[in-house]
Amino acid sequence: MSTAYSAVGWNRQKKIYDGWIAAFCISYLALFISLTLLFNSEATFETILIRSTSTLAVLLLHIILSIGPLTRLNKKFMPLLYNRRHLGVTMFSFSAVHGIFGIIQFHSLSNTNPLLSLFLSNTNYGSIPAFPFQALGFFALIIFFLMAITSHDFWLHNLSPIVWKTLHMFVYAAYILVVMHVMLGVIQYEKNPVFVLILFTGSASLIILHLLAGLKERKIDKMKFKLQEDGFVYVCEADEIEDSRAKIFCIDQERIAVYRHEQKLYAIHNVCKHQGGPLGEGKIVDGCITCPWHGYQYLPHNGQSPPPFKERVSTYDVRVNHNKVWLNPIAFAEGTEREGALL
């Protein structure tokens, strides 16, 4: 919804969400700092700062990366997704404090520029045990930085959703960089199985969540539609679709959402123009198909966002015959009016 990004402010949900983020971050830092001072009192301020912010950022990163698959497994996690970008920006801010202090602490006041020093001090790029782990952290930080500055919807529209989404998929590359940064860095000094275990548990949980979510979606994608009649395929019985809701069908690798609205069925492309949210998992609200991710809306009969918004998705033809729903998987141009099928 092109003009919406300037209009949406800090509503109640966002305030609650941000309140929890702040409470958790402050508790983490307070606990980390006080326990370190209490039980390991020779610690220096710089090291406490570097370590508390970095480990908090890694915790946040795991939370951020869990939200996607969790919402796909259970829609009721959706409220966590709505404001996820604030989590991302927070995570970036803590990694930036860590990274910048790291550069100051380990590279400043020397005979070389600190940024050059980051890459040219330790030059064992060919060795795994001696690898310059700080460079890995640097590239992860750059990715988080690019994601943080483009997190506003302004950039989503200016970069186009596909470029934006691709950029944001780099978070997985950044995650791997961070894991290697820690495994080839501080863990080789600490040599404490607890740290290895923590990181392993974190990565394993993320992998399992993503696999489970992926398996669930594959089930939809693998559905076979055999019965064909002049271009239409039989997809389901009409009463399987609840009112104001949709079912998603994947035909020829395109996901299509078939919505039931006011005794008619309408079919539109399942992919939201905002960030690719699954429109078929949304609901009709005020006569509009409403995306479950951030609430972009589309009219069922033409796939267009109601004015003043300009988003459009493809539409499809549906037929109902003796309670059987038939769908033609050939898309009409985005925003093309289709009258729907009377029940």
Place this chain on the structure above:
Amino acid sequence: MNNNEFYIGWMPAAPKGYAKQVTIAIVVVAVLVLALASLVSMQQKKFSNSVFEYGQLTEVTGIYQQFPVPSIKVYTQQNNGSSFITMPLVGYGKHGAEGIIRSLEEERAVSLDQKQITLKGTLIYYDGKSLLQIDKHDKPLLSIAATLSSSHQPKTKELGTVDLIGEVLDPKCYFGVMKPGRGKPHRDCAIRCIAGGISPVFYVRQQNAGPLYYLLLDEKGNKLNDFVKNYVADPVRLTARAVQVDDWIVLYVDTKKGLQRTGGLSWFKENDELIYCKPE
């Protein structure tokens, strides 16, 4: 799922079913926050009680020695004043002291070697060793006394050839400025310090006693900062002629044999950087 339950972020409140799920998520995150902050902070290796008297200047009087490393030999009150400690000098930030000493010598047009001088600097100390940081902004040279008798010349003793496994350290950080001041996480910093002229120290762990510290020179007695730079913070093996020089042992490293890395990748246990002290 109840058909009427649908959530979009801009709704004023989430439906009940959603609110419950989110509450569960909040509790899980709260437990994670508490568990992780406690576990990670408590499991860190103990930091050493090394000291860098940051912001605090101390006046130190002693004999300046150019060899084996720029240092000041300070006599203490113990044993009728015959006890002393040799404190290597380091510069500001990641720099050695040679530049400052040279400019002080040029300024006064006098060589400081073997002269009794009073320096003002910042003390760094740990595990029986002390260093002094001098910074030209502090105007560190307070006085120079007359040349002293040769009784202050360092006492040396040949200890034979040794073959050791240990770690090349940047002593400024290790003995006080940073914690941890050695090992992989500190490696880049140590490389910068050694590239900046701080005299490297070799650190050897022993099985049943505290670590040993050695000064490093090449076989001809010259600085070898460039030679060791790429091996800093890794467990390495070296062969050297060991010579006791006052209260430090100097290793004249066989640079033709070179340094051999002995450590591999290890995440779980201290392994190779150990414990090897075999005089041949």
